[in-house]
Amino acid sequence: MPRFCLLLLLLCAQRVLAAEDREAFNHPLPDLSAGQQVQFFEGRTLMHQSWIVAPSQDTQHDGLGPLYNQLACSSCHPKNGRGRTPDRRDERLQSALLRLSLPGPAGAAPRPHPAYGEQLNEQGIPGVPGEGSVFIDWQMQSLSLDDGQRLTLRRPRLRIVALAYGPLQGALTSLRVGPTLIGMGLLDAVSDETLHAMAAEPKPDGVRGRVNQLRGEDGQLRLGRFGLKANAPNLRQQIANAMLGDLGISSSLHPQQNCRPAQRACRAAPTGGEPELSEAQLDALTRYLALLQVPPARAATPATRHGAQLFMRLGCALCHRPQLRSGAQALAPQLAGQDFAPYSDLLLHDMGESLADHRPDYEAGGRDWRTAPLWGIGRIKAINEHSQFLHDGRARDLQEAILWHGGEAQTAQRRYRALSAQDREALLDFLRSL
Amino acid sequence: MSAPLCHDRRRLLQAFGGAALAAVAPPRAQAQTPDNTLNVLTAYPDEVVTRFVAAFGAAYPQYRLNMVWRMPHEALPYLQAPDQNGIDVYWSASPRTFAQIKAAQGWQVLPETLRSLPPRIGGCQLSDPQGYFVATEMAAYGFALNRARLRQRQLQAPSDWPELCDARYAGLIAMPDPARVGFAPVMLDIVLQAYGWQRGWALWQEIAGNAQLIGRGGSFVSDSVGTQGEAAVGLSIDFFVASAMANGADLDFIYPRHSGVNPGQVAVTASTPHREAALAFVGFLLSETGQALLLHPDLRKLPVRPSVYRQAPRGSFNPYLAAQAGGLDYDSTRTQARLGLLAALCEPCLSQPHAPLQALWRRIHAGEARGLKLAAARRELCRMPIDEAQAAELAPREYARRLEAQSESAPRAIEAQWSAFAAAQREQVARLLSAAGA
Numbered sequence: 001m002p003r004f005c006l007l008l009l010l011l012c013a014q015r016v017l018a019a020e021d022r023e024a025f026n027h028p029l030p031d032l033s034a035g036q037q038v039q040f041f042e043g044r045t046l047m048h049q050s051w052i053v054a055p056s057q058d059t060q061h062d063g064l065g066p067l068y069n070q071l072a073c074s075s076c077h078p079k080n081g082r083g084r085t086p087d088r089r090d091e092r093l094q095s096a097l098l099r100l101s102l103p104g105p106a107g108a109a110p111r112p113h114p115a116y117g118e119q120l121n122e123q124g125i126p127g128v129p130g131e132g133s134v135f136i137d138w139q140m141q142s143l144s145l146d147d148g149q150r151l152t153l154r155r156p157r158l159r160i161v162a163l164a165y166g167p168l169q170g171a172l173t174s175l176r177v178g179p180t181l182i183g184m185g186l187l188d189a190v191s192d193e194t195l196h197a198m199a200a201e202p203k204p205d206g207v208r209g210r211v212n213q214l215r216g217e218d219g220q221l222r223l224g225r226f227g228l229k230a231n232a233p234n235l236r237q238q239i240a241n242a243m244l245g246d247l248g249i250s251s252s253l254h255p256q257q258n259c260r261p262a263q264r265a266c267r268a269a270p271t272g273g274e275p276e277l278s279e280a281q282l283d284a285l286t287r288y289l290a291l292l293q294v295p296p297a298r299a300a301t302p303a304t305r306h307g308a309q310l311f312m313r314l315g316c317a318l319c320h321r322p323q324l325r326s327g328a329q330a331l332a333p334q335l336a337g338q339d340f341a342p343y344s345d346l347l348l349h350d351m352g353e354s355l356a357d358h359r360p361d362y363e364a365g366g367r368d369w370r371t372a373p374l375w376g377i378g379r380i381k382a383i384n385e386h387s388q389f390l391h392d393g394r395a396r397d398l399q400e401a402i403l404w405h406g407g408e409a410q411t412a413q414r415r416y417r418a419l420s421a422q423d424r425e426a427l428l429d430f431l432r433s434l
Numbered sequence: 435m436s437a438p439l440c441h442d443r444r445r446l447l448q449a450f451g452g453a454a455l456a457a458v459a460p461p462r463a464q465a466q467t468p469d470n471t472l473n474v475l476t477a478y479p480d481e482v483v484t485r486f487v488a489a490f491g492a493a494y495p496q497y498r499l500n501m502v503w504r505m506p507h508e509a510l511p512y513l514q515a516p517d518q519n520g521i522d523v524y525w526s527a528s529p530r531t532f533a534q535i536k537a538a539q540g541w542q543v544l545p546e547t548l549r550s551l552p553p554r555i556g557g558c559q560l561s562d563p564q565g566y567f568v569a570t571e572m573a574a575y576g577f578a579l580n581r582a583r584l585r586q587r588q589l590q591a592p593s594d595w596p597e598l599c600d601a602r603y604a605g606l607i608a609m610p611d612p613a614r615v616g617f618a619p620v621m622l623d624i625v626l627q628a629y630g631w632q633r634g635w636a637l638w639q640e641i642a643g644n645a646q647l648i649g650r651g652g653s654f655v656s657d658s659v660g661t662q663g664e665a666a667v668g669l670s671i672d673f674f675v676a677s678a679m680a681n682g683a684d685l686d687f688i689y690p691r692h693s694g695v696n697p698g699q700v701a702v703t704a705s706t707p708h709r710e711a712a713l714a715f716v717g718f719l720l721s722e723t724g725q726a727l728l729l730h731p732d733l734r735k736l737p738v739r740p741s742v743y744r745q746a747p748r749g750s751f752n753p754y755l756a757a758q759a760g761g762l763d764y765d766s767t768r769t770q771a772r773l774g775l776l777a778a779l780c781e782p783c784l785s786q787p788h789a790p791l792q793a794l795w796r797r798i799h800a801g802e803a804r805g806l807k808l809a810a811a812r813r814e815l816c817r818m819p820i821d822e823a824q825a826a827e828l829a830p831r832e833y834a835r836r837l838e839a840q841s842e843s844a845p846r847a848i849e850a851q852w853s854a855f856a857a858a859q860r861e862q863v864a865r866l867l868s869a870a871g872a
Binding site for chain 1: 473479480481483484487488491492495498500501502503504505507508519520652653657662678680681682683731732
């Protein structure tokens, strides 16, 4: 198995890093040019910028909202790591959001809800009512592993209150947590050919994998790479989407404010420029995220080596690919033609009914999710001080994340359940070493 | 002072790009705000804000915090607008803003129960004697050290500001540009108070001659002292560096013999209809729980509640003990009025001509190493265009509204004079050096 050898090679080449490095997701690539360094620092500032209600003397950073979710990018991607979902039923969303849409034609962009758009913006600037609040009730269910160990899993039930613009009626919803933002420049540089080739490869265990083909209004087809359903073709587009959707900041890619026709106060509110985000700012933020270093995995131990073998044997690596290669086109020369280990194929997989959000997004169906990259996953606990995983943060540790796998990943999940306690621990050790 | 926040620096450069804007009252903000919502105006960075929002939400789920972010220099006009723009609480590290808004009668007196923490530390007035605002946290000034780089150059760690004038530190010091970085003017002033106007400026001139100035382009003093930079000593406010260290950076931080404190404070607006919620928020900030949040590795601000230091990691700095030992004698209110002027004065005298200044100091240091007597050139290079009395007279008249690190659209006439003074001074120093054979 050539892929297996490669994995071992990767493991052996890895450098050891201080266990406590809580800045591990914030370091730049080691060899930035002077120009890249300037953009990196500017982008870093923008990533942490709290945006200001317009008008402000600070014309570079005003224009928050009128409707928005948080003040800063870093609110949902703390330390470039993962956000979390509230554990308590009276806790507000902090680093998660709710996507919305109405059922629409298959394969098309999500149809915005007429009153609320594509995302529930919980906050509004003074004078503009926020759209509503989401609270979560956790429903518990139990299951047992093959060796008889009993566990409980939790599944979120949404409670949407204080809707300010009428009922949500028939809306499709999808709760999502801000994911880790390392390696974005490498993912951006994976070529269309590579994505198509991976999708076309025959795979065992009923695993398939599809690209999300995004048909733009201009009729052009682009392949999705970013977002949990791979609905954004490149990093720049994803950032512009976040600027508008999450902070209410317009840009060249989204020149309009995020107000629906009936949201009158929103439409009447002052803007912070047209657009609010300059091209230079969009570029700096894009370069910043692209130039972040992916921290090396921890040094292999006998347990993690065994865990890595199990990862291959169980079929996890069919989706969580330990090796990808970036193409020639990249946001920086350092990112082109690189072998790297995201533990993802960037493809969509049917993950079964229990993980389904039933909200299609272009060619991603209601049960489909993009394979979550696993690089850096072992550092989340130290960096973000929690161990929630999966798109909505329902898994409270890595094992729960695996146990939720269904659909195309059903076989791998069953194999995991059948492992001995020792082997399960070895596999988890391997994940924690990433 | 303007909030000493790492992400402000870009913005500080660009502030006041055009004519000052009057704060605009949103259409009946108050009427639209659901009654459990508390509007808090702040200039704290996102890391601070999100952590406190989450913790306050857990403690008081009945209230909904709405954070409104604005730089300190915009707080005054914003809070003077009709119905104070719907703001209930102001929470920032900007003592001058609190004082200015107090003078404009923008606050209400806090109840005695919220005024039980120490009102002073060392020379610093933490909380308002009349009870209009109280401190919630502190930060102190000192030196970030890269021990490995010091060792490489066989240099001792400095223990006070004058040691940084040593020519062996040339190129190894990272210093925030006082004209651009919000926390820097207080740092300047600490040295001016400790050593007097004349000697203090002489120290700053020579230290700046040894230093790289940080302030443009969003890089931090801790970057320069850290693995990505080349400096061995970084002059900084403590929490940037303490937080970097707590997150794994291989740095050290020491407090020099002369240091001082800058407090973050909180006040409740005079017009708030949400007094109960506002007091709950203030109470939370001052509570054991709220104060302990400051110890988090990502924040590392100094709590004002003395008992919380028992929870601090071993070896943490305790400013109350340091103040007893006389290390925090800086009187933050005595010279508060001149901080804006200091920033303005640095622009033509120190920041803008930084490269030629560095070159002159290199010549002086090299000449002295060869045994030349260059006292006249030194004296000339250290002169400032105004003395302390002139500064005291000018500051309230011209710079009352200018917060530190806030640049203005056009330099004032007097700043052009300073610039001319500094240019003539440099020429004179060059002549003196040439004459002395340096």
